[in-house]
Amino acid sequence: MAPNTYGSSLPPIPSTDLDPGLPHTHHASLDSDSDCPFCHISSVFPAYNPADPPAPTSSVINPDLTSPQPATFIILSTPHLVAFLDIMPLSLGHILLCPRPHRPKLTDASPAESAELGRYLRILSAAVVRATGVGDWNVVQNNGAAAAQVVPHMHFHVIPRPELRDKRSERFTATMFGRGQRDELDEEEAGELAERVRRAVAEVVRADEWEMESKL
């Protein structure tokens, strides 16, 4: 059985897509699922400007906002996306990025959401490299039970890979797709790491804006 990091009581989301091969039209009624832990995260953290993130003590990024669910260390919160530390990381800096509305699979995202996911995957990758000092990483996104998706709200994993052949690396291969055990997040370490990554995100976003401006 794949470990369900949010408890095993999570019910499967019924498919509302008659033709799973064609992205479906979006209905407001499907934009949130009361049983979905990532919808819960989306609902409690307001959007902020990623180029100017709140201070670590700000109430708008208080990790306990998701209580009684596990503490959530926010990395990014825009009108369309949220990113946060995985609560059972495969390595230090393991981050999840998802659309704010409830989208079970990547094909359920809107065209605009999928472009935004791509844009921020690069920004988050650069930020995680800066914040951890680890220059190699994997990006993984699982769709459906056969692909080892656990939380049925689509998300990209960004996972730093410090070395190729240590025990953690062996475990990575075994756990990424649903077997084996992960570490639990240390909350003090997590708070400091999240702050470093948020500041790195701001640096990358501001550098992009500056590069765009210099081209005008």
Next chain:
Amino acid sequence: MAPNTYGSSLPPIPSTDLDPGLPHTHHASLDSDSDCPFCHISSVFPAYNPADPPAPTSSVINPDLTSPQPATFIILSTPHLVAFLDIMPLSLGHILLCPRPHRPKLTDASPAESAELGRYLRILSAAVVRATGVGDWNVVQNNGAAAAQVVPHMHFHVIPRPELRDKRSERFTATMFGRGQRDELDEEEAGELAERVRRAVAEVVRADEWEMESKL
């Protein structure tokens, strides 16, 4: 050693990025690498309209255009991106998507390229589901040797996952990150599959355009 599907003589790409945590400015001189197999693919296949792909017999998508390198079954060829069948697929419909210019890692892509990658990841995912009838799939993108990147031109894998616990699935876990053996692509099967996926891409793109138009 990770299997190098394009021969073991591929030299490592020297890093041109002084600060790997910040995306670097793009120079035309870095946009192509003469030793890179994916740059070779980019250079021989012209862009076409994904909503109206060429006939399977068209010379512009002739798999042998990459000769003497392995035959390449094109799925998508836009001004900014190319996608094609993996020559050693982990499952039927295993596709690679990459920027047309040479970008070693995701952080080397431009902001616009990364958004375009996100947009087409969703379109290709929907198309592969339609073309294969397999509704579950993984999206994987590896950056650097420690993350099991083999070809140093960044690419997303889109990998259908027909079942959770067959032999292929066990092998998947072992091979995705660099160990074990993959099948070689059957060229006749590949030609038919690529045609099905190109047509499914066209259907998804036209459905998106229609949905956008109906909202005007």
